[in-house]
Amino acid sequence: MILFYPKRDYSLLKFSRSGAMLLYIHIPFCDSKCHYCSFNSYVDRFDRRAAYMKALSLQLERELERFNASVGSIETLFIGGGTPSTVAPDLYAPLFERIGPFLADDAECTGEANPNSASMSWLKGMKELGINRLSFGVQSFDDAKLKRLGRAHSSRQALEALERAAESDFGQISLDLIYNCAGDSRGLLESDLMQATRLGINHLSAYELTIEAGTLFEKTPEARQENIALARWFAKAIEAAGFSQYEISNFGDPGRHNLGYWQHKNYIGLGAGAVGFLNDRRFYPESSIDGYIDDPLRETVEELSLQDRKTERIFLGLRSVVGVEPALLSPAERERADVLTREGKLVFADGRYRNPDFFLADEIALFILE
Numbered sequence: 001m002i003l004f005y006p007k008r009d010y011s012l013l014k015f016s017r018s019g020a021m022l023l024y025i026h027i028p029f030c031d032s033k034c035h036y037c038s039f040n041s042y043v044d045r046f047d048r049r050a051a052y053m054k055a056l057s058l059q060l061e062r063e064l065e066r067f068n069a070s071v072g073s074i075e076t077l078f079i080g081g082g083t084p085s086t087v088a089p090d091l092y093a094p095l096f097e098r099i100g101p102f103l104a105d106d107a108e109c110t111g112e113a114n115p116n117s118a119s120m121s122w123l124k125g126m127k128e129l130g131i132n133r134l135s136f137g138v139q140s141f142d143d144a145k146l147k148r149l150g151r152a153h154s155s156r157q158a159l160e161a162l163e164r165a166a167e168s169d170f171g172q173i174s175l176d177l178i179y180n181c182a183g184d185s186r187g188l189l190e191s192d193l194m195q196a197t198r199l200g201i202n203h204l205s206a207y208e209l210t211i212e213a214g215t216l217f218e219k220t221p222e223a224r225q226e227n228i229a230l231a232r233w234f235a236k237a238i239e240a241a242g243f244s245q246y247e248i249s250n251f252g253d254p255g256r257h258n259l260g261y262w263q264h265k266n267y268i269g270l271g272a273g274a275v276g277f278l279n280d281r282r283f284y285p286e287s288s289i290d291g292y293i294d295d296p297l298r299e300t301v302e303e304l305s306l307q308d309r310k311t312e313r314i315f316l317g318l319r320s321v322v323g324v325e326p327a328l329l330s331p332a333e334r335e336r337a338d339v340l341t342r343e344g345k346l347v348f349a350d351g352r353y354r355n356p357d358f359f360l361a362d363e364i365a366l367f368i369l370e
Contacts, residue, residue, distance in 0.1 A: 020075040021067055022260045023099065025056065026271030027081040028289055031117055032152035035223065036178075038212035040273025041082040045289050052289060053091045055296040056270050059285065060098060062297055063268045067278060074102045074268075076257040077109040079131075085113035089125025096129040103130070108256045110135055110174075115161035116153040123168045133172035133255075134165050135205075141195040142188055145181060148223070150216065155195075162199045174203035174255065179234050181209050182225045189234050197241045203252035204243050206234060232359060247320040248358035262316040264309070280304045314368060319361040323352030329368065336368050 029049060030041040063069075077099065079092075103109070110133040111126050118136070140146050141155040153161075165173050175196050179189055196204060208231055209217075209224045217223045235245060243251035250258065260267065269276035269283065272292035276283035282302040286292040310328060317324040326334055337353050340346040345364060347354045355361055 020104070020260075020265065021069065021073055022257055022265055022267035023074050023077045024257075024267055024269050024274055024276075025077070025079045025084075025095070026269070026274040027079060027084040027087055028052075028272050029086045030081060030083045031086055031114060032150065033216075035148075035150035035216040036209060036212065037150075038215050039082065040287050042289060046086070048289050048293060049087055049091060051293045052272075053087065053095065055293045057094055057098065059270050059296040060095065060268075063270065063276065064102065067266060067268055069102045069268075071101055072104045074099070075104045075107055076260055077103065077107060077130075078257040079111045080135075081112055083114045083117060083137075084111050085117040085119075085122055089122060089129055092126070092129055100130070108133055108172075110172075110255065110257060112137065113161070114153060115158040118161045118164065120164050120168070123164055123170070127168055127170065132170065133174065134170050135174040135176070135203075135255075136161060136165070137176050138162075138196070139176055139178045140188075141192050145183070145188070148181065148183075149178065159195070159199070162201070166200050172203065172253065173199075173201045174205060174252075175199075175201045176205045176207065178207050178209050180225050180227055180231060182223050184225060184227070184230065186230065186233060189230070190237065193234075193237055193241060197243075201252070203250070203255060204238060205250050206238060207249050228359070235359075245358065248361060250320075259320070259322070262320045262322045264313050264316070280309065311369065315362065315365045317352075318355040318365050319358055321354070323349075323354040324368075325352055333368050336370070340364060340367065 026040065028041050029046055029052075030037075030043050033041065033043050109131050111131040112135045113122070114137050118134075123134075136158070138158045139149055139151055141158060143155050146154065162173065162175070177189075177192055177196060211217050211221045211224050235251075238251045239245055245251050246254050247258065247262065266278050267276060269285070272285060272289050273287045274285055276285075280303065282304065284300040284302070286295065286298050291298070313328060314324055316322065324337070326337070329337060337346060341348050341353065345357070345360070347356055355364060
């Protein structure tokens with residue numbers, strides 16, 4: 001049997017610089033709690049925003065020292081949440097002033113935003129601070145589906161927010177869509193994709209709905225449908241629209257921040273519920289807003305073994321264009337990888353094992369590691 005796979009662009013990895021690091025800032029404030037959301041976010045603590053942003057500055061000082069940050073050593077900044085667009089630009093300003101010297105000249109600086117809170121003044125204010133990439137949590141342009149997901153915005157608000165972003169001259173705009181919700185069909189997803197791609201975005205994330213513990217959907221698991229054929233069709237439709245897949249859920253011009261995670265780069269994690277990573281340790285700050293404000297330096301440390309790091313690199317590499325270096329594998333694991341290569345389930349290119357079918361990534365990783 002001859003297998004046909006889309007052509008992958010492995011030149012995406014060439015941005016990497018030795019010694020560079022990533023910076024993630026978590027904003028736990030949210031204008032609504034979506035039915036599927038398991039992230040650390042709160043809809044009722046807006047009175048603590050100013051104190052929280054000051055606490056971020058305190059933790060930042062410790063992390064810059066711990067990570068031995070130098071001028072230009074931070075290659076990407078990502079502000080996620082929660083909903084970063086619920087915090088005014090002036091509250092971000094002290095952080096950006098401190099971070100500025102450490103950002104690379106060509107640093108990718110992303111801010112997440114929800115359509116109902118990304119006002120023109122917020123967009124302009126964040127651009128003035130240095131944000132050059134936006135990531136919109138749209139999820140769908142179908143109002144009934146948005147309501148089922150518990151989203152706080154309408155399709156019209158999503159369209160208007162994306163138009164405002166284009167008017168503000170953001171060169172890079174990403175958009176999130178969710179699929180395999182109960183009732184999803186090719187027609188609905190095709191409509192979502194058509195709306196998304198006509199708005200001048202250069203990146204699209206398509207996430208399959210999952211039912212997480214502690215979410216509203218945990219009580220109604222039927223909110224998700226199991227349809228692998230639809231998932232595969234949607235990925236092909238996105239590629240046909242001109243967005244090359246470089247990770248199981250990501251298409252288009254690559255988000256360098258996420259690529260950095262998959263390459264196992266070191267990253268600073270600021271904020272309640274964030275995670276930092278340095279060589280062989282992960283750092284988990286206090287997750288509650290009040291606890292974090294009281295002591296932003298309190299954390300839990302996880303020591304990672306060589307096997308832990310190896311396993312993560314294999315799983316992440318096979319879910320993306322990063323791939324897996326043969327030197328990472330034992331002789332027996334390389335032999336199994338070679339078997340998969342001969343069968344056409346892996347491709348050996350540019351000195352790495354590459355996975356042409358991201359939907360099989362976990363199964364392939366488990367076979368190699370058995």
